[in-house]
Amino acid sequence: MRSRGSLRSHLGRRVVAVAIVGALALTGCSAGAGGDEETLTVLAAASLTETFTELADEFEAEHPGVRVRLAFDSSATLAQQALEGAPADVLATADARTMELASDAVSGDPRTFASNSLVLVAPADGRAGVDGFDDVASGRAAYVACVETAPCGALWSALADEQQVEAEPVSLEVDVKAVLARVVADEADAGIVYATDAVSAGEDVATFPIPGADALTTTYPIAVLEQAREPDLAQEFVELVLSRAGRDVLDAAGFSLP
Amino acid sequence: MTSAPSPARTPARAPSLGRPPLLLLVPGSVGAALLVVPLVALLLDTPWSDLGAQLADPAVRDALWLSGLTSALTVALCVLLGTPLAWLLARVDFPGRRLLRGLVAVPLVLPPVVAGVALVAALGRNGLLGGPLHDVTGWTIPYTTTAVVLAHTFVSLPFFVLSVEGALRTAGERFDVVAATLGADRWTTFSRVTLPLALPGVAAGCVLAWARSLGEFGATITFAGNFPGTTQTMPSLIYTTLQADPAAARTLSMLLLVVSIGVLVGLRRRWLVTS
Amino acid sequence: MTGLSLDVEVPGRLSAALDAAAGDVVAVIGPNGAGKSTLLSAVAGLLPVAGRVEVAGRDWNAPPLPVRDRGVGLVPQDRSLFPHLTALENVAFGLRARGERPATARVRAQEWLDRLGVGDLGRRRPHALSGGQAQRVALARALVTDPAVLLLDEPFAGLDVGVATSLRIALAEHLASYSGVTLLVTHDALDALTLADRVVVVDEGRIAQTGTPHEVAARPRTEHVARLVGLNVVPDGDVRRSFPPSAVTVSLARPEGSARLTWRGRVAGTTPHGDALRLLVTTEDGPELLADVTPAAAVDLGLTAGREVWLTVKATATTTDSMRP
Numbered sequence: 001m002r003s004r005g006s007l008r009s010h011l012g013r014r015v016v017a018v019a020i021v022g023a024l025a026l027t028g029c030s031a032g033a034g035g036d037e038e039t040l041t042v043l044a045a046a047s048l049t050e051t052f053t054e055l056a057d058e059f060e061a062e063h064p065g066v067r068v069r070l071a072f073d074s075s076a077t078l079a080q081q082a083l084e085g086a087p088a089d090v091l092a093t094a095d096a097r098t099m100e101l102a103s104d105a106v107s108g109d110p111r112t113f114a115s116n117s118l119v120l121v122a123p124a125d126g127r128a129g130v131d132g133f134d135d136v137a138s139g140r141a142a143y144v145a146c147v148e149t150a151p152c153g154a155l156w157s158a159l160a161d162e163q164q165v166e167a168e169p170v171s172l173e174v175d176v177k178a179v180l181a182r183v184v185a186d187e188a189d190a191g192i193v194y195a196t197d198a199v200s201a202g203e204d205v206a207t208f209p210i211p212g213a214d215a216l217t218t219t220y221p222i223a224v225l226e227q228a229r230e231p232d233l234a235q236e237f238v239e240l241v242l243s244r245a246g247r248d249v250l251d252a253a254g255f256s257l258p
Numbered sequence: 259m260t261s262a263p264s265p266a267r268t269p270a271r272a273p274s275l276g277r278p279p280l281l282l283l284v285p286g287s288v289g290a291a292l293l294v295v296p297l298v299a300l301l302l303d304t305p306w307s308d309l310g311a312q313l314a315d316p317a318v319r320d321a322l323w324l325s326g327l328t329s330a331l332t333v334a335l336c337v338l339l340g341t342p343l344a345w346l347l348a349r350v351d352f353p354g355r356r357l358l359r360g361l362v363a364v365p366l367v368l369p370p371v372v373a374g375v376a377l378v379a380a381l382g383r384n385g386l387l388g389g390p391l392h393d394v395t396g397w398t399i400p401y402t403t404t405a406v407v408l409a410h411t412f413v414s415l416p417f418f419v420l421s422v423e424g425a426l427r428t429a430g431e432r433f434d435v436v437a438a439t440l441g442a443d444r445w446t447t448f449s450r451v452t453l454p455l456a457l458p459g460v461a462a463g464c465v466l467a468w469a470r471s472l473g474e475f476g477a478t479i480t481f482a483g484n485f486p487g488t489t490q491t492m493p494s495l496i497y498t499t500l501q502a503d504p505a506a507a508r509t510l511s512m513l514l515l516v517v518s519i520g521v522l523v524g525l526r527r528r529w530l531v532t533s
Numbered sequence: 534m535t536g537l538s539l540d541v542e543v544p545g546r547l548s549a550a551l552d553a554a555a556g557d558v559v560a561v562i563g564p565n566g567a568g569k570s571t572l573l574s575a576v577a578g579l580l581p582v583a584g585r586v587e588v589a590g591r592d593w594n595a596p597p598l599p600v601r602d603r604g605v606g607l608v609p610q611d612r613s614l615f616p617h618l619t620a621l622e623n624v625a626f627g628l629r630a631r632g633e634r635p636a637t638a639r640v641r642a643q644e645w646l647d648r649l650g651v652g653d654l655g656r657r658r659p660h661a662l663s664g665g666q667a668q669r670v671a672l673a674r675a676l677v678t679d680p681a682v683l684l685l686d687e688p689f690a691g692l693d694v695g696v697a698t699s700l701r702i703a704l705a706e707h708l709a710s711y712s713g714v715t716l717l718v719t720h721d722a723l724d725a726l727t728l729a730d731r732v733v734v735v736d737e738g739r740i741a742q743t744g745t746p747h748e749v750a751a752r753p754r755t756e757h758v759a760r761l762v763g764l765n766v767v768p769d770g771d772v773r774r775s776f777p778p779s780a781v782t783v784s785l786a787r788p789e790g791s792a793r794l795t796w797r798g799r800v801a802g803t804t805p806h807g808d809a810l811r812l813l814v815t816t817e818d819g820p821e822l823l824a825d826v827t828p829a830a831a832v833d834l835g836l837t838a839g840r841e842v843w844l845t846v847k848a849t850a851t852t853t854d855s856m857r858p
Contacts, residue, residue, distance in 0.1 A: 149501040
């Protein structure tokens, strides 16, 4: 006669096995459920945060049943993710170089939809009382910029060389929003950000032009990715960005338009 | 009378307590695999030939030097501040001791970036202490190597204190009591009895603190910033490089891994083996 | 006035008063948990106590003197030799803690190690010492500082019989020439009998009896001591009667004679005791009693565990003692 103890342990093992299979099934289920709601995943540079959020809302309004998921990060990081096959449909970067990095993951040709230039921002009531680019060039102000591997950092590096700025930043942030955050919090005397970031920060910052910045701009390409699940839907999003409505949103934010 | 040589008697294998149960063996093996496989993958995936070029890069050498310097300073600071703190928590009964012990453990569960934010709130240019400091002396702590050491100490100190406090509590007070009856004052007791007996705990705490400091990233980049030479440690460099050149990032990661393992292995025999 | 005089209360654990002259060795005996170690801790200053602890005329408790200023030599039950120091450094610790220079401290420490017969073990660490050796080192460590009071907690516990015996002899020698007061906590009657001038019996936090070892052994007032010395002690009205197991008569039927000194019970266990067999009998309404019988009688009566028996003793074979402490 089988003893009670072994019966219980037998039962226990059954329970554990069922639990494991169930968990696996659930994870399998959640991915690619499709069903009645479609999801469009867009990878966009950090500097596109406000504009693309607005455009995503518009897209969802025009396409009932579609949900747009946005991922904002440094362009270089996003390019890497696209290359490694992250499940996304659209990629929009802050310069052509990072889009080039992801070229193997892009289907078709990228389209340029905006361009941006650099400005100097300082905290609205900053301690250091920065009132112009000279304060940075002379080294009086402690300023922050992006890392060179990010588009804004590459742009600043080129501009600084051209303007022969010798003063080094005190810190290099991984994306332009991080730079802006430091300035807004008055943790740095000044920061090098895009014109659009200065617009989005509004009254929290005082904005100053940088000599030669207008000539050195960065162009933003957008493209559909090879791994897109719904290439047609992805293309529609790209069309929205390039459309009149899209250009209006970008323009209001401070982007220059091609 | 000659006797035939007896057959070689080898001891039979010691009877064990039985076969390891599958219910323990399987999850245990999965756990081991989870730890080992990524490391092996990293080892295999690294372009080793790149190592020389990387080492020649001044940014890499700066970061290596800075990581080494800041982690060493962090350990020193942990020993100087953490040992007395651990002693107070283990040996002195004061009001609020339990609360303090709980607070000491908080950085353990705090996400590193949040730790960085907390440090900014306290020691940043507009911080609780940093603001007055800046007003009076004109000094700021962020963006300096000091800030890196402070960030590392903040996250590593709990490891150190809990390790030493644990050792002190395990050893118990009996030796302290005997020392007192022999006429030793509290300082003599601490320096000649308590501390020597707690050395294994201190050593273990140092290793933990050092390891934590070497890998520290979130708090550092939030509070101290990221600039080659002053505040860019190896983890910060790896993160930045990852954006541009993942292969190079892997090489740098291997570099850090090899250095860490080297030190751990070197220390293991001398410090972690109890006498 | 030299010597030790105390009258202390540790709430819930101990309430005791005793006096001892300089040079006295006082054995403190009693069952586990009675408060013996508490008494030592109270004298050492490791516990907060209410009352008076006077040593050499100075009250150590008004206000409470810190432990390190008291000058006690404590040898705890587990000896607590510092594991990271050699035997010599252990012994020298007290001297160096009081400011003596390392060189002279070591010389004096070595003297004491020699005196206790472990002079050549100076360089060994405690883990390399046997129980008896460690105990001698611990004694040397306590004595080298010339304490006013020596507190020994079960010094022979855990030692082989032979080792304990030679240690007992050595200790007796040193205590004879020691000018302070010694409090010796022990479980063993032999310690009390051979080493002590006075015996103090602690039971349930109170002092139940004091006297010379002989007095206490002859007229034990507590069951614990009675057991210790192998006597039976029973209350009888307002007196205590004590009698040896050999005076007890064992029978299977109710015996004639005085009902007061007759008990009915069951045999709980038997042990050989010299030529006789010693029975432990649990009685229904009385104490546990010891009775000696010859092995032959044990066989005749069939005295195995669980056997119901009657015990009786002649009043003339008992010594009486007033119940008043």
